[in-house]
Amino acid sequence: MIPVGYVRASSLGAIPPMLAGDGHRLLGGGTNLVDLMRKGVERPSLLIDVTALPATIEEAADGGLVIGAAARNSAVAAHPLVRVRYPILSRAILSGASAQIRNMATVAGNLMQRTRCVYFNDVAGSRCNKRAPGSGCDAIGGFNRYHAILGASSACIATHPSDMCVALAALDARIRVDGPGGARTIPIGEFHRLPGDTPEIETALAPGEVIVAVEVPASPFAGRSTYRKVRDRASFAFALVSVAAGLTLDKERIADIRIAFGGVAPKPWRALQAEALLRGGPATSAAFEAAAAAELAHAEPLAGNAFKRELAKRSLSAILAELAGVSR
């Protein structure tokens, strides 16, 4: 246990200067950060409580939504506009954690979640390049059932644990940030980074930047979209594989489609290759299976997670068939 300072940020403008100090971190619901502090993984010197930032959920001019950074996960999942227009987002959030945790967790905090790799969490006994750059990775050759088959590197094979972000990836969400360099918007696909040689750098946030809101553009997929999470128990477990998918049909053909995987990569994995194969093509089981196989062809499984390639293929094919109303 390490002594830590605590301040509340009263306004957005007050945050960037506060963030300048060494070890200064933003605190949302604390459902991940405080856990990591208890384990000694995170050792901040100052916590800046940002739960007073905007938590509103508002309709945007283009018919989309703007969700305040401090909005609670449970508030987003229960919001009538989210439930009607983005059931995929509501389902994804509700499949994560527990009601108590969702009541605390914020949207920005969910985006900033860190991996649940057991070696990352074990300060006393394990090597981890993400926690201690250059120290090595004990997950490779260890317990890697929950680890990545896509997008990993020889430095890090950890997965991003969020459910919400998988839905946001399928919805082409944009992350609105503000900081010393001014306000900007980062597409969700560019927000989380692959590990490469620097697994300790997890997002595209520049020093001093703060998440202000999440923009969710208007989506034509509301009627045909869903989120399915496959896991080791019926609730309160992280995804082995999850799939967020939405599509629109033009008679028997796929007019448009969005697919994202969770649990298989260091970031929410947008299945662009499968989407490209399917867009404009026939909505048949054979097409779904071929697209799933193509997307997973690049998978690099390890001893503990080899099953994920098959699991991801099957889950995706089944979900697309269900969304398209195709019998399998």
Next chain:
Amino acid sequence: MSRVQNVVVGSVRTALGWVPAQWLPGGTPDPLIERRAAIGRQASRLDGPQKVAGEARFAAEVAMDRLVYATLVHSPVTRGRITRLDTAAAEAAPGVTLVMTHRNMPRLGTLPLIGVSDLTAVGNSSLPIMQDGEIRYNGQVVALVLADTQEQADHAAGLIELDYAAETARTRFAEAKAGARTPASILIDKNHVSIGNAERELASAPYRVDYLYRTPGQNHNAIELHALTVAWQGEQLLVHDATQMVAASAAALAKLFGLKKDDVRVLSPFVGGGFGGKGLWDHQILAIAAARLAGRPVRLALSREGVYRIIGGRSPTEQRVAIAADAQGQFTALVHTGYSVMPPYGACPEQYTMGTRSLYRARSVEIVQRHIDLDIVPNTFMRAPGEAIGTFALESAVDELAHAMGVDPIELRLRNLPERHPISGAPFSQHALGQAYRDGAGRFGWERRKAEPGTRREGEWLIGLGCATGSFPYARMPGANVRLTLHADGTATVSCSAQEMGMGTATVQVQHAADRLGLPIDAITFEMGDSALPAAPMAGGSCQTASIAGAMAAAADKLIGELLRLAGNDTPLAGLRAGEVRFADAGIAGIAAPARHETFRSILARAGRETVSVTAAGSMPLEFLKFAMHSSSAIFCALRVSGVTGEVRVDRLLGSFDCGTILNPMTAASQFRGGMIMGLGLALTEETLFDERSGRIMNATLADYHVPAHLDVPEIDVMWTGIPDPRSPLGARGIGEIGITGVAAAVANAVFNATGKRVRELPITLDKLL
């Protein structure tokens, strides 16, 4: 356990075979079997209001003046020694009272291991406790910090600097098999049983199965973390502990710290779940030693990770089960052998072949367990140690054989039920597994099962039904004592050191005392959880209730004599001898002439006594050496397996139990259901991730170690034969552990019925079904 012990136990069993039953405990059935008023009633638990109001005090909640808080530092190294130890920064940290390491820890001996010969031997590990700089397993405690607040202690613990020289550790199960030991006995049974030539029978039988089954290590996860609050008063030691063994802990602590037995008092009225994990481990010794060094009362509560690091769990096993059958489905060979971990400094043999020894008759039998030595915190007893995972292997194999033969698995089991104990030849005291199956199958709707696997489908879900037998032996512990005190107002107090771990001990014993003494329930008080009270045995082996019941019956007999003496001649009872009266209607009445009756109040008033009190010990528990005394169960499971993802969702569980008299349907149903839920965890989710490269447990949290969540737990139906066992006090056999047994096999068998896939390695995770 030794060869000598085999000879002793064997000789006692042989001798008892010749002794007439009526000479032995249980020789004459307990009269209360026929005369039940409070027993068998749906009485709500007496400690319920206290618990929901937050008034039940647990060990980590006891307030004390000048209390300091302890934090432990664990070794991340598995084998080696400490090469540098700097405590200066920790000692200088705010609020710190003491930093204790092997340098200043008082020199102590080691704990004698828990066993059957010495009732004060209750240690789970005989390793030295912080006596030197050597590291013997990953997680071993290397330092303890005391401070004025928990936060200060936690902070200072992080400032201790330690370097280690690591040495090669034995951590790999498969490699260690080569050096496995074959112990002479497993608990009180001879280990190696060889009847006929099982291998030859296997080779020549028309039907046979022969497979390896694997079960992972598992860890204890009681809701209440291990904790104690401890104070020295001169040479007297007071320990508020969370323990399953109040009296024996006090005796063992007195011995270890060189104190007089009466100078150690252990208090533990409430325990938030034990399951075999709440025994005597290093943390109690460390906290007590630190309190002495600091001259302050100490509270130590393990973190959840701490429980994984220094409290043992269930051993992993590799088990071979082979069964051969003739054309009629009679077993001609039964083989159950395998490996589990038990370091020489540990005490739990993970007796996975115990159920196999009593459940089926076979012409030839080959049973033997082998122990592997690894550098680990010693594994320990964990709810139905042995049977929980042994029944997974055995009952999966029976199901496999039934499928191979095209016979209904219940029918195959019933064809092979033994008339007498298959190994010892002793008669069963009571055994109605067949009835449990028939009753259970009827209520469950077993006839709806399709024998051909993989043929029932609802959408993407494959539907399967499965069943399996559960088993747990009856035992009663020697060393059970109860004090009965009658008061002038006609009420009674029952006193013994036993603790309430949530199973309803106090409630059931108050029901028992009411019937035993002929009093209403609200006239009885149960004093417990204090080593200053007459000693109860530890709560283990599902035998606390029967052990206390036996002692209370003995005390009641003694009380009758005492009351008759007090009553004198000026009483309707005059002239009657102890054997001619019994307790009835808040007093004593003649058996032949019930009208001759006098109340306790009247007897005490005339004698001018405020109280009359007797203490008695239960008889020697010889009944289970003469008779084969086993509880058994039929477990039924209905589930779905996703044809897409392999996810298993259990829809329904039913347990049909044959456990003698059920003393309280409400607390019993709760015990059964709790055990079955733990069985679901065993079947589907629980697994300790022990990294064999390092010897370290990697999922030492409830986030990463998966016990079933609410959504994993289906409707659970429980029922019982309720047939009293004529050889046990109250006709009851223990029910605390049998609930978990058989469940994993019932699930695995249902998974096979759903999918046609046979999973022989627990837990049954979805990747095994893709």
